Amino acid sequence: MDSNLLKVFVAVAKQKSISLAAQTLGFTQSNVTLRIKQLEKTLGYDLFHRVPKGVILTEAGVTLLPMAEEIVQKVENAIIQMKNSTHQRLLRIGTSQANATIRLLPFIEKLQQDFPDIHFELYANGTPLVLEQLLNYKLDIAFITGDPEHKDIMVLNQFDDDLYMIEPKNRAYPNTLIGYREKSTHFDFLKAYEEAEGNTHYKTMILENYEVMLGCVKAGMGKAYLSKKIIDKFGYEKSLKLTKLPQNACDVTCLVCRKDNVPFIAEYLKALS
Structure with missing residues (x-):
């Protein structure tokens, strides 16, 4: 099964609209419609009902969605891991908003100076949502408030806050x-x-x-x-x-990563002050 078709399916399911999914994916609406039809033909089930304001999942679509999301996520993670297989090419950084205000810009400037070949992506939100993104492999490292004390998370560095x-x-x-x-x-x-x-x-x-x-x-x-x-x-x-x-716990900011997705520059991050 083509994972690209599943990616389109997930986008339509999340947006509940073919036109909105097309905008998100950068495709034409007809292209998205065609790909959904291809996936439905492959599976032998209709995946969406058309309604006045868009589309809703059929029973088969509801069954497929969590499996499709998992496959799409694993494919995206594999692509990123392969790009980073020999050295860090992409570093996705998450941060709570307070940490973005306090320390993110000096951190980014130092990284750009020391690692000019790395491309950086940023995501800022509240700590609970940043942690969720990290645990779902959407981020490589994150500044969060407090120690998460989570079995899947490694603390790379710690900073005191007042x-x-x-x-x-x-x-x-x-x-x-x-x-x-x-x-x-x-x-x-x-x-x-x-x-x-x-x-x-x-x-x-x-x-x-x-x-x-x-x-x-x-x-x-x-x-x-x-x-x-x-x-x-x-x-x-x-x-x-x-x-x-x-x-x-708020008095401490931790720089963290997933234990099974440790960045190549982990030792550098551990030495930051």
Whole structure:
């Protein structure tokens, strides 16, 4: 069975639309339709029902999807591994948003200087989603908040972070917790800390911009939990109340990889400071 046909099938299943899948894949809509028909002919089953807003999987399509996703992923991983078989040609880097702000650019600049032949791809999101991408072989290395303590993950390096709960200075403010993302290790810790202190009726505010978060705290809109480096970077260290919370997993950033997908430059990464 042609894995390229399965790749098209997976794209259509995820997008629930032939036209959207065609855009994602860079194919024409007629090309995608043809490939789906080829796959259906090979299998002897219809894989999609047409509906007014696109397509939905048939029972046979539902059965095929997880197997197709696994095959497509393994083929993509094999291609990347073969490209990297003698030396690192591609390094896919994941990072939590806080680490992207604090240390990613200097890290990339140093890598580019020391390894000019490596092509880099970046992915930034909350730590839970970055870990998910790493475990699914979508990333080679990742900066994450805390030690994952996962059986399939190797810690290559570790960096200390200095985090504080930040509040407005000398003014009352509503019971609102401000986070960068809903799925964020820092935000999860702040919510857990507040609940342990008996604060269970707070509201939340998500602002995907650290400077805006800091400005909102200063304006008296709530409290947040951020790295001192981010606070200093935007010049808010003297205009906010900073409180050091009990030591926790958020105080450490780990550079990690999968144990079965260790990059060629692992020793170099372990020596970074």
